[in-house]
Amino acid sequence: MVELVSKIQKVSLFLTEYCADAFTYFRYCGISPFQDKTRKLFYKILIEAHALEKGLSLANPRSLFGVAKIRFLMKAVERYDLSFSRLPAEKVCGIFHTYLEMHRALGVENPLLDEMAAFLDRYEKTNAISPDGGLRRLEEEAYDAFxxxxxxxxxxxxxxxxxxxxxxxxxxxxxxxxxxxxxxxxxxxxxxxxxxxxxxxxxxxxxxxxxxxxxxxxxxxxxxxxxxxxxxxxxxxxxxxxxxxxxxxxxxxxxxxxxxxxxxxxxxxxxxxxxxxxxxxxxxxxxxxxxxxxxxxRPVSRNKLKVARSPRRPLHEILVAKLAGEGGVS
Ligand SMILES: Cc1cc2nc3c(=O)[nH]c(=O)nc-3n(C[C@H](O)[C@H](O)[C@H](O)COP(=O)(O)O)c2cc1C
Structure with a gap:
């Protein structure tokens, strides 16, 4: 009898835990209507921008790829609250610069490219953005600090x-x-x-x-x-x-x-x-x-290799340290 009760408890725990998983995920995930709008937009911009950055790192990106994403990103960063984290805006601007350079090198002209250049000129100045995204530097000295x-x-x-x-x-x-x-x-x-x-x-x-x-x-x-x-x-x-x-x-x-x-x-x-x-x-x-x-x-040779930069969030956004001697630990 005791064994049977224990088995029933174990099985019910499966049901309650999986239901709680479903509830927590639905309540807090990035498409939940209950999640904070700025946090949702933060991740949405990073995800959409990454698709463009990834495109730039392919061997032969299609000319004018990702038009819908570019249009979305120009609008999204405008309404994004920079005080939450500057990374999405820095990343988008860095990627746009690389995108423009790539198209200039190919001799492509298009009104979208002019629009992107005008956007960068205005948005970066107004918000003092330092662009950080596009392709990664692979030189050894990039790691000297480590x-x-x-x-x-x-x-x-x-x-x-x-x-x-x-x-x-x-x-x-x-x-x-x-x-x-x-x-x-x-x-x-x-x-x-x-x-x-x-x-x-x-x-x-x-x-x-x-x-x-x-x-x-x-x-x-x-x-x-x-x-x-x-x-x-x-x-x-x-x-x-x-x-x-x-x-x-x-x-x-x-x-x-x-x-x-x-x-x-x-x-x-x-x-x-x-x-x-x-x-x-x-x-x-x-x-x-x-x-x-x-x-x-094996990677292709260094002179042909392109790698997405994938910039990281600043440390203070991801490290929550309660250190002894700084008032955090008694
Ligand atoms: C679980 C996981 C799934 C990923 N899926 C993909 C994928 O489907 N396609 C892709 O091109 N990159 C994928 N990536 C690579 C990420 O885009 C990449 O790790 C991220 O941009 C950071 O860049 P880094 O790996 O160059 O540091 C994935 C990474 C992880 C950890």
């Missing part, structure tokens, strides 16, 4: 221009061996790495992923990272597959970088139906949770 070991971390970047080579098995094994140094809860090591080089598999997988348009054809080496659900139990652990899986995935990217292999994480923010199709194509068990895909490969 200790040697930290340079591996700060020099990693998402790469969307790969050389054609297939990675040899020895390199793939070495990457995964290094990535296995990732910590995991109780050392249960639920994460798994599937690796693909077959063109047909990669095309089908990337079509289902949908975040690699514009560079998927150049991906010849692809990881799919998963986490085994059998490693987890009880409603309290419902999200741990993602925690352990994401730590492992990060380590895969750092291991790649340490071995001079470029990488680009690819989101698997998909419905259950798409998740099932990906598992079918990849021969992945139904009892695994998809974490993310990672496109990998």
């Amino acid at each position: 200790p040697d070991a930290a340079r591996l971390l700060v020099s990693r970047h998402s790469n969307r221009m790969f050389a054609e080579d297939f990675l040899p098995r020895a390199d793939v094994e070495q990457i995964v061996r290094i990535a296995q140094s990732a910590p995991s809860q109780c050392n249960r090591q639920s994460a798994k790495a599937y690796f693909f080089q077959n063109r047909e598999d990669i095309d089908r997988l990337l079509k289902l992923q949908a975040g690699s348009a514009g560079f998927s054809g150049g991906v010849n080496n692809l990881f799919v990272i998963t986490s085994d659900l059998a490693a987890w139990g009880g409603a309290q652990q419902r999200n741990q597959a993602y925690v352990d899986g994401a730590l492992f995935a990060m380590n895969v990217m750092l291991a790649c970088h340490a071995m001079e292999v470029a990488s680009c994480p690819l989101n698997l923010a998909v419905t259950h139906k798409v998740e099932k199709s990906i598992k079918q194509v990849g021969g992945i068990g139904l009892d695994e949770r998809l974490i993310m895909m990672i496109a990998v490969g």
